[in-house]
Amino acid sequence: MTGGTRLEGSVRISGSKNGALAIMAGALLAKGKTVLRNVPKIGDIFTMVETLRSLGAQIEMNGDWLSIDATNLTSHEAPYELVKRMRASFCVMGPLLARLGRARVPMPGGCDIGARPIDFHVKGIQTLGAYIETEHGCVYAESLKLRGAQIYLDFPSAGTTQHLMTAACLADGVTVIQNAAAEPEVTDLADYLTAMGAKIEGAGTTTVKIAGVDELRGVDYTIIPDRMEAGTFGIAAAITGGDVTVTHVVPEHLEPFIPKLQDAGARVDVRENTIRFRMLERPIATDVMTMPHPGFPTDMQQPMVALLSLADGTSVVTENVYERRFKYISELQRMGADIKQEGRTAIIKGVSQLTGAPVTATDLRAGAALVVAALAAEGKTEIAGTEHIDRGYENLVEKLCSLGADIYRADSERRGTALCLA
Numbered sequence: 294m295t296g297g298t299r300l301e302g303s304v305r306i307s308g309s310k311n312g313a314l315a316i317m318a319g320a321l322l323a324k325g326k327t328v329l330r331n332v333p334k335i336g337d338i339f340t341m342v343e344t345l346r347s348l349g350a351q352i353e354m355n356g357d358w359l360s361i362d363a364t365n366l367t368s369h370e371a372p373y374e375l376v377k378r379m380r381a382s383f384c385v386m387g388p389l390l391a392r393l394g395r396a397r398v399p400m401p402g403g404c405d406i407g408a409r410p411i412d413f414h415v416k417g418i419q420t421l422g423a424y425i426e427t428e429h430g431c432v433y434a435e436s437l438k439l440r441g442a443q444i445y446l447d448f449p450s451a452g453t454t455q456h457l458m459t460a461a462c463l464a465d466g467v468t469v470i471q472n473a474a475a476e477p478e479v480t481d482l483a484d485y486l487t488a489m490g491a492k493i494e495g496a497g498t499t500t501v502k503i504a505g506v507d508e509l510r511g512v513d514y515t516i517i518p519d520r521m522e523a524g525t526f527g528i529a530a531a532i533t534g535g536d537v538t539v540t541h542v543v544p545e546h547l548e549p550f551i552p553k554l555q556d557a558g559a560r561v562d563v564r565e566n567t568i569r570f571r572m573l574e575r576p577i578a579t580d581v582m583t584m585p586h587p588g589f590p591t592d593m594q595q596p597m598v599a600l601l602s603l604a605d606g607t608s609v610v611t612e613n614v615y616e617r618r619f620k621y622i623s624e625l626q627r628m629g630a631d632i633k634q635e636g637r638t639a640i641i642k643g644v645s646q647l648t649g650a651p652v653t654a655t656d657l658r659a660g661a662a663l664v665v666a667a668l669a670a671e672g673k674t675e676i677a678g679t680e681h682i683d684r685g686y687e688n689l690v691e692k693l694c695s696l697g698a699d700i701y702r703a704d705s706e707r708r709g710t711a712l713c714l715a
């Protein structure tokens with residue numbers, strides 16, 4: 294986009310990727326049909342659909358809803374080629390154990406934001422009474438009946454909290470998860486499981502209590518909006534000096550993010566289920582520290598650094614959740630950003646302009662950072678690695694074009710399909 298066309302208009306936010314994935318795994322707990330609405334049509338959802346189908350669940354998809362009938366599960370083994378594609382599919386282990394008494398799930402790979410081990414998951418499932426062994430890159434678990442237990446998480450891990458909540462729903466007795474994650478996607482999962490008949494208290498706080506029940510039933514449930522997509526559009530508005538309203542959102546889910554964007558100079562007007570983002574001057578440098586919810590979300594770190602690379606002044610961004618979530622910085626530097634990384638800290642000296650360049654996305658939110666940087670950069674940017682972006686953003690090109698961006702997909706011989714911003 295030459296000279297950074299201002300984005301203007303309104304855009305409807307899709308359902309939450311991270312909320313939907315956890316709920317889809319939880320749907321395995323019910324001998325019945327769940328209908329999920331507001332499900333984003335993105336790569337990770339399709340991968341989870343394939344994973345659940347491989348276990349015997351009957352799934353139908355139609356627009357933004359899908360039905361999952363897990364009455365007759367035919368396998369306790371999740372396929373490696375699916376789990377390696379997406380870490381969240383590891384969370385089918387708990388429900389499989391609860392339903393079938395055994396599960397074999399490949400260890401998910403690490404990725405470009407960190408090692409992403411599963412030790413908290415394994416320890417939690419063992420604490421619930423399962424026998425676990427890891428061999429040949431797979432985790433095998435067995436248990437006639439999981440038993441409620443006290444579990445203390447070394448770190449408020451979102452995925453582990455969600456996984457153990459689902460495993461505990463059909464356990465014998467009460468489970469208490471301490472130092473639990475409080476992300477909105479944890480609360481959304483608890484709301485879904487409760488609608489199915491689970492007995493859960495404290496979701497959204499650091500202590501979650503689950504009293505096991507005998508059976509859960511399928512329900513009709515609507516997924517919460519994707520707060521990370523909403524935040525990404527907020528940053529896209531700010532970096533182009535634009536005026537964008539995101540609709541169908543839950544503003545309080547963005548409470549840890551909005552004040553920091555305001556520190557960077559954005560005007561933010563919150564209504565019942567819309568948020569208007571504007572930027573009238575050059576962004577202002579500000580410091581950011583990512584933390585588990587309700588701290589600044591780590592998934593917004595990368596697009597935020599892109600915005601701060603154009604700020605007036607020097608910003609310090611500290612990534613406290615993942616140990617390797619700055620890999621994309623070298624790509625921003627190719628666009629003219631002046632960023633120095635020291636361990637988990639990035640020091641961003643704002644520059645007056647970024648210039649378009651061929652760059653490569655290495656993970657989902659790195660891709661988001663490159664897209665927002667390219668929206669503001671002078672000249673053409675070609676972004677390879679679009680498969681990472683398509684994992685988590687539904688119709689991103691169409692949505693940005695509706696706001697005035699000049700972005701299109703191009704098959705570039707050098708780099709497969711790329712997102713091009715002219």
Ligand code: EPZ
Nearest residue numbers: 311381409410411412413414450451452453592614615657
């Ligand atoms: C979820 O990942 C999200 N993914 C991530 O979003 C998000 O960044 C993360 O939560 C933090 O909010 C999904 O929900 C599918 P964690 P998750 O367990 O659950 C360490 C995106 O871009 N850890 O909260 O895997 C881990 O390495 C993605 O949408 C262990 O050490 O994250 C990390 O440093 C990226 N051992 C920290 O905890 C474990 O067993 C937080 O991870 C588990 C986690």
